Amino acid sequence: xxxxxxxxxxxxxxxxxxxxxxxxxxxxxxxxxxxxxxxxxxxxxxxxxxxxxxxxxxxxxxxxxxxxxxxxxxxxxxxxxxxxxxxxxxxxxxxxxxxxxxxxxxxxxxxxxxxxxxxxxxxxxxxxxxxxxxxxxxxxxxxxxxxxxxxxxxxxxxxxxxxxxxxxxxxxxxxxxxxxxxxxxxxxxxxxxxxxxxxxxxxxxxxxxxxxxxxxxxxxxxxxxxxxxxxxxxxxxxxxxxxxxxxxxxxxxxxxxxxxxxxxxxxxxxxxxxxxxxxxxxxxxxxxxxxxxxxxxxxxxxxxxxxxxxxxxxxxxxxxxxxxxxxx
Numbered sequence: 001x002x003x004x005x006x007x008x009x010x011x012x013x014x015x016x017x018x019x020x021x022x023x024x025x026x027x028x029x030x031x032x033x034x035x036x037x038x039x040x041x042x043x044x045x046x047x048x049x050x051x052x053x054x055x056x057x058x059x060x061x062x063x064x065x066x067x068x069x070x071x072x073x074x075x076x077x078x079x080x081x082x083x084x085x086x087x088x089x090x091x092x093x094x095x096x097x098x099x100x101x102x103x104x105x106x107x108x109x110x111x112x113x114x115x116x117x118x119x120x121x122x123x124x125x126x127x128x129x130x131x132x133x134x135x136x137x138x139x140x141x142x143x144x145x146x147x148x149x150x151x152x153x154x155x156x157x158x159x160x161x162x163x164x165x166x167x168x169x170x171x172x173x174x175x176x177x178x179x180x181x182x183x184x185x186x187x188x189x190x191x192x193x194x195x196x197x198x199x200x201x202x203x204x205x206x207x208x209x210x211x212x213x214x215x216x217x218x219x220x221x222x223x224x225x226x227x228x229x230x231x232x233x234x235x236x237x238x239x240x241x242x243x244x245x246x247x248x249x250x251x252x253x254x255x256x257x258x259x260x261x262x263x264x265x266x267x268x269x270x271x272x273x274x275x276x277x278x279x280x281x282x283x284x285x286x287x288x289x290x291x292x293x294x295x296x297x298x299x300x301x302x303x304x305x306x307x308x309x310x311x312x313x314x315x316x317x318x319x320x321x322x323x324x325x326x327x328x
Contacts, residue, residue, distance in 0.1 A: 003094070004092075004094075004097060006061055009060050009061065009092045010058070010060055010061060012060070012092070012098070013058045013059075013060030013090055013092065013099050014043060014058045016090065016099035017043065017056070017088050017103070017150070018031045018043070020147045021151040022151075022201075024148050024150075024151045025047075025151045025155065028047055028155075029045050029047060029154055029155065030045065030046050030048070030049040030200055030201065030202070030204055030205075031043050031044070031045055031200070031201040032044035032053065032199065032201065033198060033199055033200075033201060034196055034197065034198050035184060035188070035197040035198065035199060036188075036196070038193075038196065039080075040057050040079060040080070041056070041085070041196060041212070042057055042058045043055075043058065044198050044212070045154045046210075047155055047156055049204040049205035049207055050205050050207065050221070050246045050248065050251070051156060052084065052217075052219070053084065053198075053210060053212075053219050054085075054086060054154045055084060055085045055086070056085075056087075056088055057085075057086075057087050057088070059074070059087060059089050059090070060092050060099060062089070062091055064091065065131075068133065068135075069132065069133050070091045070132050070133070070134065071129065071131040072129075072130045072131075073123075073127040073130075074111065074115070074127060074128040074130070075123065075127055076125065076128060077125060079108075079128060080108075080215045081108040081109045081111060081112070082108060082109070082216050082217055083109070083217040084217040085107075085108040085109075086105055086106060086108060086153070087104075087106045087107075087108060087111065088103055088104070088106075089104040089130065089132070089140075090102070090103050090104075101146060101147045102134045102146065103144070103145045103146075103147065103150050104132055104143045105143055105145050105150060105153040106130070106143045111128055111130070112128070114130060114140060116129045117129075132144070179225070179256045179258075180209070180224045180226070182265065183209070183222075183254060183256065183313065184197060184209070186310045186311065186313050186314065187313060187314050187317070189311070189314070190311065190314025191314060192318075193214070194213060194214050195212070195213065195214065195317070195318065196211070196214050197210070197212075198210040198212070205244055205246055206223045206241065206246075207223055208222060208223055209221070209222040209224065210222075211317055211321065212321075213318070213321040213322065216321075218324045219250065219321070220250050220251070220252060220321055220324075221251045222251075222253070223245075223251070223252075223253045223274075224254045224256070225238050225240065225253060225254065225255050226255075226256045226257075226258065228255070228257050228258075230260075231293075234295050234296050235293055235294070235295055235296075236293070236294050237291060237292070237293050237294075238255055238292040238293075238294070239291055239292075240253065240289060240292065242287065242288060242289060245278075245290060247275050247278040248274060248275070249273075249275060250324065251273075251274040252271050252273055252317075252320070253270075253271075253272050253277055254269055254270065254272075255269065255272070255294065256269050265310075266296065268307045268308060268309055269307070269310055269313060270303050270308075271306055271316055272303060272306045276306075280302075
């Protein structure tokens with residue numbers, strides 16, 4: 001059998017972690033994949049798709065020494081520690097060509113304490129060197145997990161005992177895909193290498209995008225709505241399914257409009273905080289949908305304060321992220 005290259009091993013490691021957290025959690029832990037492989041983050045995981053995310057770097061590029069200990073190296077210059085960012089360490093077994101059943105879940109803020117800082121002459125840089133035994137007691141043994149235990153480190157308190165087995169959602173054809181990619185493109189265009197974008201592995205709670213402020217726990221969810229009904233010359237109407245709308249202070253709804261009369265995208269987008277949207281639609285009695293009516297003319301638009309040119313969307317989200325405070 002051909003030897004797998006390092007990139008393939010890393011990809012298999014990420015998939016192995018996805019499997020280890022999604023299945024035992026009953027599908028309640030949702031993986032998010034970055035649109036760009038950067039900043040040392042391979043995945044984000046959210047409980048029920050809506051709770052604050054955990055960011056994860058998966059390390060499978062290590063080796064086993066003569067005594068059976070596993071070892072991994074992290075470049076000092078490219079490793080940033082912050083809250084809600086964890087390392088998942090594992091090792092690839094070239095015999096059966098699979099990731100092993102033992103993992104280590106290490107909070108990034110503990111790496112300096114647990115690792116040895118050394119100079120690697122081959123890499124010509126300093127590294128944090130982590131080594132651990134899969135069976136014996138050592139500095140990393142408190143962080144050692146079996147495949148069936150790994151998900152527990154990403155679950156909120158109390159969820160481990162009460163986690164019910166949920167049925168994974170049935171995906172439908174994504175009719176709003178063009179709107180999503182249009183917004184992704186604008187955010188990538190306005191990025192200053194300080195925003196990292198994630199898409200969910202599967203859609204479960206109406207969140208289409210997760211935006212992280214690089215090197216921090218600060219993150220924001222976005223639901224993207226691109227399907228609207230035009231009413232008359234000026235009014236447009238959107239519907240949001242109530243079952244996919246869970247308002248929170250880290251969740252915003254983005255409304256785009258494709259003007260069929262001009263065969264072009266409307267120049268502005270509405271970014272409405274979900275709590276504000278919930279408050280303004282609290283009087284509605286439809287049990288299935290929330291209805292949002294906007295006007296193309298800002299003078300008549302009750303949502304005018306949330307209108308932004310597309311080229312400003314990255315900056316709007318950047319300010320929202322920078323103003324976020326840690327949960328008590």
